[in-house]
Amino acid sequence: MGKRDVQEVNAGSMADIAFLLLIFFLVTTTMDTDSGLSRMLPPPVPDDQEAPPPIKDRNVFEVLINAQNRLLVENEPLELRELRDAAKEFIQNPLDEEGLPEKEEKQIEYFGIYPVTKGVISLQNDRGTQYQMYLSVQNELAAAYNELRNELAQSKFGKKFDELEEDKQDAIRDIYPQKISEAEPKNIGGK
Amino acid sequence: MAKFRKKKGSGQQAINTASLPDIVFMLLFFFMVTTTMKEVALKVQLQQPEATELSKLEKKSLVTYIYVGVPQSQYQGTFGSEPRLQLNDQFATVDDIRNYIVQERESMRESDRSKMTVSIKADYDTPMGIITEVKQALRKAQALKISYSARQVSEVPM
Numbered sequence: 001m002g003k004r005d006v007q008e009v010n011a012g013s014m015a016d017i018a019f020l021l022l023i024f025f026l027v028t029t030t031m032d033t034d035s036g037l038s039r040m041l042p043p044p045v046p047d048d049q050e051a052p053p054p055i056k057d058r059n060v061f062e063v064l065i066n067a068q069n070r071l072l073v074e075n076e077p078l079e080l081r082e083l084r085d086a087a088k089e090f091i092q093n094p095l096d097e098e099g100l101p102e103k104e105e106k107q108i109e110y111f112g113i114y115p116v117t118k119g120v121i122s123l124q125n126d127r128g129t130q131y132q133m134y135l136s137v138q139n140e141l142a143a144a145y146n147e148l149r150n151e152l153a154q155s156k157f158g159k160k161f162d163e164l165e166e167d168k169q170d171a172i173r174d175i176y177p178q179k180i181s182e183a184e185p186k187n188i189g190g191k
Numbered sequence: 192m193a194k195f196r197k198k199k200g201s202g203q204q205a206i207n208t209a210s211l212p213d214i215v216f217m218l219l220f221f222f223m224v225t226t227t228m229k230e231v232a233l234k235v236q237l238q239q240p241e242a243t244e245l246s247k248l249e250k251k252s253l254v255t256y257i258y259v260g261v262p263q264s265q266y267q268g269t270f271g272s273e274p275r276l277q278l279n280d281q282f283a284t285v286d287d288i289r290n291y292i293v294q295e296r297e298s299m300r301e302s303d304r305s306k307m308t309v310s311i312k313a314d315y316d317t318p319m320g321i322i323t324e325v326k327q328a329l330r331k332a333q334a335l336k337i338s339y340s341a342r343q344v345s346e347v348p349m
Contacts, residue, residue: 011212018215025222034254034310035245036338044330127320131313132240134322135339139242146244 037138042181059101061090061121065137067128080136087144091119091176109171110156116175124183138180145178152176235260235277240315242341253306255295255334257288259321260314274317276325285321288328296334312340 063083064072071078073086093100101119108114121141125134146161149172153161157168164172237260248254258277262270266282276283278291296304309329313322329337 029226036340041335129319131317132315142244
């Protein structure tokens with residue numbers, strides 16, 4: 001018997017096959033990561049729990065959204081674009097006004113004793129409110145907090161809030177805690 | 192006198208393509224590793240709302256999705272044109288959320304269960320009624336970390 005050469009497999013079409021697979025994965029791949037507004041829901045309230053002590057009126061920033069997507073902020077109609085500044089003024093209370101929230105002196109790392117606001121933002125919406133409107137309001141409130149944190153970070157550390165170390169971020173979070181409370185839903189405005 | 196030599200074979204030289212499969216394979220592996228198949232087929236119309244102050248959801252394995260919206264036109268005959276929930280691949284009611292969350296939580300590693308996030312993907316035009324119901328159901332199911340899924344824009348339409 002003569003020696004037979006081992007025949008090489010023709011690999012010329014390998015590239016084509018690989019290309020085919022490549023294109024398949026290129027088409028099916030979704031690179032986008034999901035992004036959203038993160039929120040914590042309050043834990044469920046047991047039925048027998050006593051009602052929490054009432055919060056002083058001056059410490060509550062009341063935001064209502066009705067079924068026509070109109071805002072009522074502190075009993076005054078307000079445009080969405082004005083909400084951010086109104087919320088910022090409420091949280092910061094720069095002039096220590098009577099009608100705006102009280103402050104509590106707290107010991108905070110890096111800052112020493114610092115007056116921390118007791119203000120709470122209360123958000124209430126109607127069953128008929130459009131989701132986009134609700135999210136826009138949430139967004140504006142989050143933006144108010146973010147701007148305040150950034151301003152403080154900039155003036156104290158000369159950096160943006162996001163670029164700070166973890167413990168410095170915590171300190172600023174202690175000064176401007178994000179307190180947005182959502183009331184139990186009510187069915188106002190018909191439908 | 193200088194002589195000009197004529198090159199042999201006047202055609203262009205072929206580039207050696209022997210390494211082409213290697214390059215393509217490298218790309219292929221990259222995409223195979225990074226790819227995530229779309230897990231569910233959407234059965235509701237979903238046009239996400241817009242917002243500016245978003246944070247990215249890291250770690251897909253920790254995220255559970257709830258879709259809310261009007262059923263797509265081919266399902267409207269069966270399910271009507273009111274906003275509905277979609278969990279995994281099927282339409283559901285608010286009462287199903289509890290079981291769904293428990294099930295998803297079971298399938299996670301124990302150490303990850305506390306970090307579970309529920310992403311609510313709702314259409315921008317959904318009335319808040321159903322979303323509030325979803326939120327109440329999530330509270331009861333102890334899934335408190337939620338995220339309102341939205342598209343990043345530079346400015347919110349006012």
